[in-house]
């Protein structure tokens with residue numbers, strides 16, 4: 001899949017990164033997106049920032065990582081998003097997003113994306129004890145109803161080291177492709 005907007009400019013993908021075990025590998029999604037002709041900017045949750053090599057990501061994307069709200073009057077650090085991939089998404093951010101809570105910049109962007117009609121995908125990465133909480137199933141149902149495209153990662157066992165080898169970063173791009181080709 002190679003993406004191009006009607007204006008001929010490269011489309012812009014926001015990758016929203018939460019504080020989950022695989023977050024440090026987000027460069028893999030950035031590379032895959034850039035190979036498909038996206039420009040990419042990273043928005044991290046405040047907790048997620050601690051999982052990232054900010055210097056490496058900023059060198060790779062050419063943009064500062066956003067995590068906090070800008071001050072009034074400050075220029076917008078990133079162009080507007082043509083699509084959003086939340087990867088990895090935590091239990092915490094999935095539940096807050098579905099409930100309409102907007103207490104991080106990442107959540108603020110996600111909560112508004114629905115109303116702005118921005119194609120959005122989420123790749124949750126969590127364990128089966130977290131996924132068993134009834135709120136999580138309700139959150140996924142809510143996000144699905146909002147048109148959010150949900151990744152297929154099967155939660156790993158708690159305290160068992162995670163499932164990074166099964167986490168398919170490229171799935172975010174595969175899920176977004178039909179939504180984007182319908183718009184061009």
Ligand SMILES: Cc1cc2nc3c(=O)[nH]c(=O)nc-3n(C[C@H](O)[C@H](O)[C@H](O)COP(=O)(O)O)c2cc1C
Nearest residue numbers: 018019020021045046047048090091092093125126
């Ligand atoms: C080393 C470490 C790994 C973590 N991995 C996960 C994870 O894979 N999935 C998850 O939902 N939470 C995980 N957590 C818990 C989240 O970091 C925590 O809930 C945090 O508040 C999430 O913040 P955020 O949703 O704003 O990024 C982890 C915490 C630590 C310290």
